[in-house]
Amino acid sequence: MQTQSTGFVLTRQSRDSRNGTEIILWLKTEQGPARLVVQGDKPVCFIREQDLAQAKQQLHKAGLNVSYKPLALKNFQHQAMVACYSSSIRDSLQLPQTLANAGIEAFESDIRLADRYLMERFIQGGIAFSGVPQQRAGYIEYSQVKAKAADYKPALTTVSLDIECSEKGVLYSVGLHSEADSRVIMVGQPHNEEDASCGWIEWVEDEKTLLLALERWFIQFDPDIIIGWNVIDFDFRLLLKRAEWNAISLRIGRGKQTPHWRKSTQNPNQGFITIPGRVVLDGIDTLKTATYHFRSWSLESVSRELLGEGKDIHNVHDRMAEINHMFRHDKMSLAKYNLQDCKLVTRIFDHTHLLDFAIERTCLTGVEIDRVGGSVAAFTNLYLPQLHRAGYVAPSLDSENWIASPGGYVMDSKPGLYQSVLVLDFKSLYPSIIRTFRIDPLGLVEGLLLEEGKGAEQAIAGFRGGRFHREKHFLPNMIENLWAARDQAKKEGEKAFSQAIKIIMNSFYGVLGSSGCRFFDHRLASSITMRGHEIMKTTRELIEAKGYEVIYGDTDSTFVSLKTSHSAEKADEIGQMLVAHINQWWAEHLQAEYSITSALELEYETHYHKFLMPTIRGQETGSKKRYAGLVKQGDEESIVYKGLETVRTDWTNLAQEFQQELYHRVFHDEGVEEYVRDYAEQTRSGTYDDKLVYRKRLRRNLSEYQKNVPPHVRAARMADEVNKKLGRPLQYQNGGWIEYVITINGPEPVEAQQSPIDYDHYVDKQLRPVADGILPFIGKYFDDITAPQLGLF
Incomplete structure (x- = not known):
């Protein structure tokens, strides 16, 4: 008997079965986990009608079982199309190459069956379905399924997972932290009665028993989401290796199914995991998708920056030695350490609303919750079903014909130390250009059909030959x-929802300008960026016509010097006046010139009471994307740094602290000479030795650095030479982060420094560039200030 329900899609797979293709959807519903088995849908791609006879011949010869159906669809070249339905997923994977060998293009052949099923029904997370239910162990299975989109937000259960192991990868313990249960499954015996009576440690005999206990935990507590730190590429990779070594399936998926781990084809150090019915969210990847940035992505560093707490062990070798020592002599401490990592990850997710962000992104775009990046997939999900309903098949990826589009507008800056600088920003400039000028893939195809004169009033001119239809489009809407x-999410304080929308909206230009997107056309991307250039240049002219000076412009921001110092009230008044004037001008101009309504919205962003626009180092030309400014809000003030040493990870704490104090003094008209002189002298005397560490990432394997060997690579090689002598695992051969100092014998790793510090290097290469970036604007010079004082005899 058919029943109806709603839920949220957690995982999706498709497979070949004896009964044909099957789509398996695992859901979270009000009644608990549900497994939907969808039968009858077949993988489909499209070919040109003129290629049909040859395609049939080639596919038959290859032994592929394909059926064909003419459709009222055409490609972007307005050629009639035919659908090709494969009877199996295996055949559908062979079909595109078989056709390509015969010179026949298969359109949309890369769209996976489960993705297309959801996409064509506009299912974006929330799903309404009917089917015949059957109770299974821990879930309900539905057959004869029919599904459609629904507005459903789930309450998902989460567990934070972390493992501890030996340097050879043998498991010591697994930490699990959730609302339902927190525990550490620990190999070995308790050392004393107190350890034995600890209710949150589950003692097991050996590694195999630990893995079986982990299986039982997942069956009992049944979480929807597994979170962790580098949890896919480290924890799960190792768990599956150890399960294989112990001849265990590790059935931690719903329905006692096993995980599937696969390597990335692009990056051998990165992997993906599929656990039926459960989603794995890696903290690092999800934070990056939500556009967070940190100096270091270690759990220690991120938790200290976000939460103000971290771990006690820092050096990787000390950490490994200490973990080994705790496992042998103090298992209680190891269990606490293990569980603390789990709790830190949970707190980071809670603090940043990461799970809410991931759910909202799925509800907006239909991409999987655990999808990393995914801008192209999100755009495809949203756009493709609308395109089909408009009678078109999407183009294939065609990076061979890729033509670069101009980047964002960046104006040559006017270097100087300024009083009262305003920043005026266009709100979401590229999305507002798309809205205003109807920039859209379908709009381009339809716009190019309109001839000059005949129907020309229906087209809006773009750049590089682009023409866009006024009515036939999807992206602007x-x-x-x-x-x-x-706007509504911001008004209601829904930060995760607002952030998800912002990222998606701003990604649309990047997608259209990417050769990795099937809808790429240089006329699309150029009509956005070149229109942006035009808008920014005209806006500058409008501001300067009012008697103010534009000293810099960058993508969507314009920096306006008011020429003299202004009070906060007066500066705000001028800022609001300029914004109102420019928005009104654009509204009238675009209506008169193109008969379109402007969605451009200039906003008054900031008043810098003092502002530095530096020169390019060693030149008189103004720099780009580098500046600093003093902002005051009531009684509070702060200095904003953009692109300068203070916010760059490749500069030392020595330079950063020096810059912050020096800029504070200059911006407040305080004396600087004594401070600069003392700081340089104290650096030479060793007072600031704790601030001299460089930290840099090895982006390639160590052996790949051959011709140019930069300082951090030399330090890493030295570190691993020391590791080898001491019988420790080599740490830097496959990349990673290295901390080093510059000595009189060159760069040396912090953990194996052997030579005295080269203080002249730090004065010349860290302090002097910082000082030279600002002192000349007040008529002073670092070398003059730090020159040895001549005594009188």
Whole structure:
């Protein structure tokens, strides 16, 4: 008997079975986990009608079982299309190459069966379904399924997982932290009665028993989401290796199914994991997707920056030695350490609302919750089903014909130390250009059909030959809806929702300008960026016509010097006046010139009471994307740094602290000479030795650095030579982060420093560039200040 329900899609797979293709959807519903088995849908791609006879011949010869159906669809070249339905997923994977060998293009052949099923029904997370239910162990299975989109937000259960192991990868313990249960499964015997009576440690005999206990935990507590730190590429990779070594399937998926781990084809050090019915979210990847940035991505560093707490062990060798020592002599401490890592990850997710962000992104785009990046997939999900309903098949990826589009507008800056600088920003400039000028893949195809004179009034001119139809388009409306939803989310304080919308909306230009997107056309991307250039240049002219000076412009921001110092009230008044004037001008101009309504919105962003626009180091030309400014809000003030040493990870704490104090003094008209002189002298005397460490990433394997061997690579090689002598594992051969100092014998790793510090290096290469970036604007010079004082005899 058919029943109806709603839920949220957790995982999706498709497979070949004896009964044909099957799509398996695992859901979270009000009634608990559900497994939907969808039968009858077949993998489909499209070919040109003119290629049909040859395609049939080639596919038959290859032994592929394919059926064909003419459709009222055409490609972007307006050629009639035919659908090719494969009877199996295996055949569908062979079909594109078989056709390509015969010179026949298969359109949309890369869209996976489960993705297409959800996409064509506009299912974005929330799903309404009917089917015949059957109770299974721990879930309900539905057959004869029919599904459609639904507005459903789930309450998902989460567990934070972390493992501890030996340097050879033998498991010591697994930490699990959730609302339902927190425990550490520990190999070995308790050392004393107190350890034995500890209720949150589950003692097991050996590694195999630990893995079986982990299976039982997942069956009992049944979480929807597994979170962790580098949890896929480290924890799960190792768990599956050890399960294989112990001849265990590790059935931690729903329905006692096993995980599947696969390597990335692009990056051999990165992997992906599929656990039926459960989603794995890596903290690092999810934070990056949500556009967070940190100096270091270690759990220690991120938790200290976000939460103000971290771990006690820092050096990787000390950490390994200490873990080994705790496992042998103090298992209680190891268990606490293990569980603390789990709790830190949980707190980071809670603090940043990461799970909410991931759910909202799925609800907005239909991409999987655990999808890393995924801008192209999100755009495809949203756009493709609308395109089909408009009678078109999407183009294939065609990076061979890729033509670069101009980047964002960046104006040559006017270097100087300024009083009262305003920043005026266009709100979401590229999305507003798309909305205003109807920039859209379908709009381009339809716009190019309109001849000059005949129907020309229906086209809006773009750049590089682009023409866009005024009425036939999807993207402008998609952005308008997202824009309204974001305004509402901001009004209601829904930060995760607002952030998800912002990232998606701003990704649309990047997608259209990417050769990795099937809808790429240089006329699309150029019509956005070149229009942006035009808008920014005209805006500058409008500001300067009012008697103010534009000293810099960058993508969507314009920096306006008011020429003299202004009070906060007066500066705000001028800023609001300029914004109102420019928005009104654009509204009238675009209506008169193109008969379109402007969605451009200039906003008054900031008043810098003092502002530094430096020169390019060693030149008189103004720099780009580098500046600093003093902001005051009531009684509070702060200095904002962009692109300068203070916010760059490749500069030392020595330089950063020196810059912050020096800029504070200059911006407040305080004396600087004594401070600069003392700081240089104290650096030479060793007072600041704790601030001299460089930290840099090895982006390649150590052996790949041959011709140019930069300082951090030399330090890493030296560190691993020391590791080898001491019988420790080599740490830097496959990349990673290295901390080093510059000595009189060159760069040396912090953990194996042997030579005295080269203080002249730090004065010349860290302090002097910082000082030279600002002192000349007040008529002073680092070398003059730090020159040895001549005594009188």
